[in-house]
Amino acid sequence: MRKLIGALAAAGVLTASACAPDTSDEADAGSQDPGSPYRVVQLVGQNQAGPAALNARAAAQAATAAVAVLNEKGGILGHPVELEIIDDGGDPTTAVTKLHERLRTGQKPNLVLPGNTSAEALPMAPVITEAEILSVQQASADALDDPEKFPYVFKTPPVPATWARALVEHARKVGADRIAMIAGKDAFAQAIVAATREAIAAGGLTLTGEETYAAEDLDVTAQLERLRASGPELLFMQGAGASVGYVLESRLKIGWTDVPLVADSTSAVTSLLNRPAPDGLVGTPATENVFVQVLAGAVEGAGGPNPGALETMLAALKREGPIGLPLNAFFAYDAVMLAAKAAEATGTITDAKAQSEWLETITPAETGLWALSTYTFTPESHGPAVDPSAVAVIPATTLVEGRYPSAG
Known part of the structure; x- marks a missing residue:
């Protein structure tokens, strides 16, 4: 069994793709001009060693799928959505260095997805705050919930x-x-x-x-x-x-x-x-x-927070490759969809402050394209409100395309 354990810890391959940045576009990334892109920058360690790479690839697959869905629906406020994925090797120092370099040399992003772990996201949060860029991400550190420190950073996974x-x-x-x-x-x-x-x-x-x-x-x-x-x-x-x-x-x-x-x-x-x-x-x-x-x-059988959203997500993920991990590895999909809704609700793709203030009012009654959970943020916390109903405890069972069979 031990040989199996060591091998399977790193088993499985997910594919991810991304739109390359449009270096020919001379318009400012913050432009509200029709046709200017809504730029999403994601930093993840897809090529790092070990099983963490699988989660990173899943995050990239999720973001890619979300961008494809949005573009099929006409983008965000009429702006096409572009995704640029930067490999940070899963290393916090590399992540910060590459984020600084990207902000210094490229068009300003409208959304940053900062890493796939708390170790990556935490050191990037001050950089994102200083640059005044919206960030919705899937790391779990409680420190990322503090709006006073990080007013533009929000979390998607259950706390x-x-x-x-x-x-x-x-x-x-x-x-x-x-x-x-x-x-x-x-x-x-x-x-x-x-x-x-x-x-x-x-x-x-x-x-x-x-x-x-x-x-x-x-x-x-x-x-x-x-x-x-x-x-x-x-x-x-x-x-x-x-x-x-x-x-x-x-x-x-x-x-x-x-x-x-x-x-x-x-x-x-x-x-x-x-x-x-x-x-x-x-x-x-x-x-x-x-x-x-x-x-x-x-x-299987869970309805999801928005009618049809989960089915749309699953179809989009499958177009990008096999769904080889449980769906909680794909929260980057909801992150992109929450940011898109914030832009549409505020009528701007550039004002991170307005978008953040709107997200602080969101409750489970809000509708959108997110598929994995409901969300409640407040001016006191940018982590989702505690919700035990978001979790199921089931017998260890075989995963099929990201989902588990219903116990019923």
Whole structure:
């Protein structure tokens, strides 16, 4: 199994394409003149090493699909939409350097999609703020939610508190009052841990124990033995890449499959938990009594926030290539669509301040072309409001073109 885990952590290929920047266009990128383009610049590490490249390619595929849909509908306020994708290697320093270079040498973008991770997005946020460019992105760091620091930056994925509260609701539903938790040591993992710890306490449940593992740990049986001794009724796992497989392998090794394990949304993206044997672990003893947190809209039968929008998104993604990851890896699609709606609602493609102020008023009642979730932003927070209904907890099962079969 270990050989399989190491190989599958980096398995799968997604394709992405982009419109090259129109260097012959002498009009200012901020021009409202009819026919001037609405420029989207996305920085992602499509060619970085490891499984993170798959998420980056999915983000590029999502942005490309969104731009194609908008152009099929006549663009934004009559302006054709152009997408330029810059590979930052997944490296924060490179991302900032390339963003500075792009702003210095090219036409000013109307929208920046800053990286696919918090590590990339956080250092780019001050640059975007100084340049007064709208940014709607799919990193998860809480620091990006602060309008006082980053007035033009908005987030699309559910915030950690949403995932945490959904876990607590699931635990209550299955009658599990005692929860143990194992997670990575990196900053993102610990943000998930903090939110989960808070939600468990607020929900009146008991956290029986916490353990961590390092990315290089190939065996976590000692940590799991300690957690088992704490007497939990449910085990929560945060993980990414090969580490997911090592936790599941260690769990199987000690024979602890009678207690259900709920894997977080990051784990769910890993091919190990969404592909059947022999390409993944779905259907093997390692995933016995294993559940995953997924985006509710990624489950077959989910209606989506706007009628027909999800079907349009899926069709557009398929035109760009296979949909090889769960739909929560494609939030760049919604990011572009939210920015497009902000421009249309304010009647401008250039005024980031007006667009940001409008986005601060958005509620789930607002209609548009976004497909994955509903959104509520406020002047106090540019992260989506906490909404446990945005999350589903389902048995580990095979992914088909970005979606999971309905449990019903």
